[in-house]
Amino acid sequence: MLTALLQLPFAVHQLIFWVPLRESIKSAFPGMVPVDVVAGTFGSSFTGGGASAEMATFLIIILGFLLARRMEKTLSVKHFTLLAPIVLMPLFLGETKAVLFMLPLMFLVLYRHKLLVRIRYWLLGLIFITIIMLTAGYAYMSFLPEKTQEELIADTIDYNFKERGYGNNYLNRTTVLTFWADNQKISNPVALVFGNGLGASHSATGGHIAIHFPKYGIGLTAASTLLWDLGIFGFGLFVSILILAWRCANQLIRKSTSQMVRADAVAIQAALALFAFYLFYRIGVLELLSFQIVFAMLLGYLAWLYRRHLSENKHNT
Template sequence: MKLNSLVLLGWFIAAIFAGSVEYATGLNQLFWIPYFLGLLLVFLSYARPNFRASFATIKVQENRQGAEKFIGFLLVLWMLVGLFSSIASMNPLLQILVASKSYFFMWGLTLAMLLRRWSDVATHRLWSAVVVVAVLQWPAVLYQRLVVVPRRSDFAAWDAIVGTFGGSPDGGGNSAAMAMVACIATAVVVIRWKGKQLSTKSACLLGLLSLAPGFIAEVKMIFVWIAGLLIVAFVFHARSRPLKALATSLLVVPLLLGIGIAYKSIFYDAGGTNSWEQIYDQQIKYAIDSDEFSDEHQRLGRTAALAFWWMQNQNSDPLNLFFGYGLGASRSASSVAQGEVAKRYPFEIDSSSASRLLWDTGVIGAGLFLVILGSSAWAAMSLAKRQHLTLVGKQSVMLSGIVFLLTLLSFTYNRDSTDTPAIQLLMAVSLGMILNAAKRPARVGA
């Protein structure tokens, strides 16, 4: 089976099949399949007869790279920090194995893309599959909005609308992951429209169908993601086309404000929340208040989780401060291996990738991961300006940069970059595309 077919299989399992099964039955074990696919591809790549030649080619080509070659080095270093932390903390073997699945296995896709054949055709198909998944959210989203939400005792859509990305009808789920994919799919449509691969009518229709489910799910972070994308687009085009960049910004900013006002009218005024001050207290203060704690969900606010980590570790053993307590130590919810540190507290301490990595891998591990996200986004945007890439190659690295930009903006918002297979698969494949583009011109072929 070809690499691109395996990646597409993993993508549809992670974004459609596994989440739908979890939502209907409560079984979430199918989410393991994409992770083990990444691990399997590592072994298959090493088992290839021409592995030595492929690896030697990568080493020769890496010598011609610029700063992009350090991303792979940082990724390996981050993995070593995590393993060192686990060994130093003498964590249970099962805890290490389960956490390694979430942290490491998916990156096998990146290695496989460097060692095996990955073409422009494969790239085009993958980003098309992202749009397909975004559009396919409509049946699930409409069912959840019209049937599930009214059944909820709180009659709220907070995390109730998750599409096919997994969750519980009576609780939360991966609504943010669905919204992030909606943003990425919209970016795919816009970039292909700019490349004259889509007509204006088709682009408008696909863009609306892709992005709307994120708004229906009431994911407020979608405004931050869109703003981040607009800022990057402005910077990217400011030098070459300053007037066009400025004109676009002047048009888009009022549009976003209009969407925000309409959003308030539809989702908040109808529910009795009439003022912006009330919206701030209910939706924004939770994220930025360092003392916020939810009694209902037994969970710290996002900033509160970081403040709590600092309070517990500022005077602790320097080894734990800088290297953490080992892989999976903060995992609050697990059917097989709850974290050793998480067991100490009656509430969740891993509300975001930032808080999870600080507990598990310390300041050094969390810092390395943050640098990997940022440097990958920067490298992608720099590569998109190079002339040796094909149109599909340039579009690919731009979209890869967008994936890392959105995960960077979400670092303190949720755990998707360290715990949601659909987002992690896009991250791993995006890094493979970036490193491939940095090594050599994009290859054309099936």
């Protein structure tokens, strides 16, 4: 929780001091978006990009924990109203448009059971998420005053789902997967199933596959990187981590008698859904140490909760 609270002062400092400096030099660095430097403690480059999306994902995960504990009444209204705004505010200081998708995803997973039986949860949640999305959308528009709302939406769709490349790459988050599929050959089933080896798609380190496709960005996302490097088998293994963790959390939700454990297990499931989305969004979970720590600690905390649950059951019997 302390790490989440620390993001706000760091993000404010970056917004006030670093963004204006980057604005003054952005013409010398094509493709640089000044506001991307607002990444809290997750790391950023003064002349390049930043881990703003990773910071946003982490904060949404923490918000999920706060909401889950409030839902189980293990967190008071006073503490929730004190902590939630501090966690949310950094989301409006950057330009991570995926927040507009990740927030509803987190909410739907978190309240999926209650939405079906309690209409008030659906209405309150809808109002809460709508306010946050509208506020975030307005904040993101303010960082790109040279574009209208229609242009921004069209631009986002183009470099995510159409033929236009993302950033300086020829490929985007959708075409990077179809490009991988188009380049698999029946004559080379080993590459399809087991990949081409670790680092094969990494352009920065001269991966032996990446050098054949310069400026394509074949390792743009974690999903494409796993497919190129480890094939369908390796990608399936990574996805199985998420699936097995989900099942483990589900057992805690059904069997644990502790409200705190049940709340955290539901929040972990919401976080796993975000990580599943993230596989097709960015590569940080495979390369960025600060975000890998978040992923590892989430799984470690789940393992600790499960072992504690088993130990308590054994003691009671």
